Amino acid sequence: MASSTKERILDSAERLFSDSGLRMISLRDITKDAGVNLAAVNYHFGSKEALLKAVLERAIYPVNESRITLLDELESQSGEKGPAVEDILHAFLGPPFDAWSKAGDRGLRFFKLLGQIHTQANPEIQTVLLNQFIQVLERYTKALERALPNVDSTEVRRRMLFVNGAMAQAMRFGSNPGGLAPEELDQMRESLIRFAAVGFSAESISDLSLKGRRS
Amino acid sequence: MASSTKERILDSAERLFSDSGLRMISLRDITKDAGVNLAAVNYHFGSKEALLKAVLERAIYPVNESRITLLDELESQSGEKGPAVEDILHAFLGPPFDAWSKAGDRGLRFFKLLGQIHTQANPEIQTVLLNQFIQVLERYTKALERALPNVDSTEVRRRMLFVNGAMAQAMRFGSNPGGLAPEELDQMRESLIRFAAVGFSAESISDLSLKGRRS
DNA sequence: GTCTATATGCGGATAGAC
DNA sequence: GTCTATCCGCATATAGAC
Numbered sequence: 001m002a003s004s005t006k007e008r009i010l011d012s013a014e015r016l017f018s019d020s021g022l023r024m025i026s027l028r029d030i031t032k033d034a035g036v037n038l039a040a041v042n043y044h045f046g047s048k049e050a051l052l053k054a055v056l057e058r059a060i061y062p063v064n065e066s067r068i069t070l071l072d073e074l075e076s077q078s079g080e081k082g083p084a085v086e087d088i089l090h091a092f093l094g095p096p097f098d099a100w101s102k103a104g105d106r107g108l109r110f111f112k113l114l115g116q117i118h119t120q121a122n123p124e125i126q127t128v129l130l131n132q133f134i135q136v137l138e139r140y141t142k143a144l145e146r147a148l149p150n151v152d153s154t155e156v157r158r159r160m161l162f163v164n165g166a167m168a169q170a171m172r173f174g175s176n177p178g179g180l181a182p183e184e185l186d187q188m189r190e191s192l193i194r195f196a197a198v199g200f201s202a203e204s205i206s207d208l209s210l211k212g213r214r215s
Numbered sequence: 216m217a218s219s220t221k222e223r224i225l226d227s228a229e230r231l232f233s234d235s236g237l238r239m240i241s242l243r244d245i246t247k248d249a250g251v252n253l254a255a256v257n258y259h260f261g262s263k264e265a266l267l268k269a270v271l272e273r274a275i276y277p278v279n280e281s282r283i284t285l286l287d288e289l290e291s292q293s294g295e296k297g298p299a300v301e302d303i304l305h306a307f308l309g310p311p312f313d314a315w316s317k318a319g320d321r322g323l324r325f326f327k328l329l330g331q332i333h334t335q336a337n338p339e340i341q342t343v344l345l346n347q348f349i350q351v352l353e354r355y356t357k358a359l360e361r362a363l364p365n366v367d368s369t370e371v372r373r374r375m376l377f378v379n380g381a382m383a384q385a386m387r388f389g390s391n392p393g394g395l396a397p398e399e400l401d402q403m404r405e406s407l408i409r410f411a412a413v414g415f416s417a418e419s420i421s422d423l424s425l426k427g428r429r430s
Numbered sequence: 431g432t433c434t435a436t437a438t439g440c441g442g443a444t445a446g447a448c
Numbered sequence: 449g450t451c452t453a454t455c456c457g458c459a460t461a462t463a464g465a466c
Binding site: 023024112118119154164165166169170173187194199200 | 235334376382384410
């Protein structure tokens with residue numbers, strides 16, 4: 001067989017949840033799309049919520065795993081001063097973009113799905129998700145603090161927030177109807193890394209006034 | 216009376232939609248929270264979707280309006296070269312932050328609500344929303360292109376995407392339980408403007424390689 | 431493991447009295 | 449304008465035959 005009932009359910013659920021939200025999609029929608037019986041969901045997963053968890057784990061785990069691996073490699077290869085800002089950001093931003101371009105439709109869906117979770121899922125599921133990501137975020141924040149000894153810690157964390165938001169927005173944009181061609185996707189990634197690296201390396205706020213620099 | 220039935224419905228709907236999503240919240244939830252009768256929603260607004268539109272218009276219009284006004288002022292006061300990047304970004308990012316700090320709980324809800332719309336609303340509502348915002352975005356993009364003659368147009372648009380995402384993420388973060396103290400909010404805004412201004416002013420991608428700058 | 435049939439409840443919307 | 453009562457459809461979940 002091409003794929004098992006369980007996998008077909010996961011595929012359909014991932015696609016439909018991502019495109020249209022968690023609550024808008026019924027088990028009937030999913031089972032119809034997957035070409036399986038309605039009762040199969042409860043047989044294989046137990047409930048709609050348990051199905052959502054299974055979808056999440058399958059989709060998200062590989063990206064975070066890859067980010068950790070890449071940072072490990074960077075740190076083992078770098079010298080006393082640790083990896084450079086650009087390299088760190090490349091390791092952080094690369095995997096989601098790679099997932100996007102390599103996995104075709106499935107890759108970009110990952111980010112829509114994150115958005116759906118963030119706005120709709122119950123706290124328990126959000127926590128499961130957040131805990132995984134926080135581990136990654138902490139590792140990267142520490143690496144960046146080391147690479148930027150002149151920027152204070154709370155400022156590094158704020159900037160990491162900005163980078164995350166910028167990345168999510170770029171992904172959402174690319175997943176619109178029409179989408180992005182492969183070379184546009186590459187440009188987007190490089191632009192983002194550059195934008196983030198320059199922003200991260202900025203001096204702290206007090207150095208320059210934000211006004212009166214016209215002409 | 217403290218507020219009319221219509222206003223109480225709008226207040227409750229805004230809060231509940233923002234916190235928990237559009238589809239998760241029923242008219243029964245809203246009318247119970249507002250302390251009004253279930254049938255009042257259909258009497259005053261006609262349908263759940265019409266209620267959502269009313270909530271949106273009330274929440275979003277003032278911010279975009281304010282952004283346009285501020286840019287008008289900047290441009291009338293600036294000379295031949297037009298406003299500086301920092302000033303433009305200040306005008307773009309200021310109003311949402313002001314709404315946030317001034318309106319108390321209501322201000323921050325605005326951004327959660329945007330997120331809900333983006334992931335859950337039907338295309339018609341998204342389009343209404345987007346059309347308003349696109350006008351603002353176009354005005355600001357043109358101003359930035361003028362201020363950055365050495366950065367090409369598609370790159371300016373990409374960076375505007377990043378700024379939007381960073382802003383949204385900052386807002387979402389601040390709206391978490393615990394939230395941000397007023398002075399932390401100010402720091403967040405200044406950090407974001409600085410981060411964005413520096414990122415915007417970066418040279419185009421080809422100038423520096425992104426690798427091999429370690430040690 | 432997979433199906434049909436059904437239990438049970440919540441959803442939006444409305445009719446019609448007051 | 450506001451209320452109660454109700455229509456009707458769709459949701460999740462499960463029972464039980466095959």
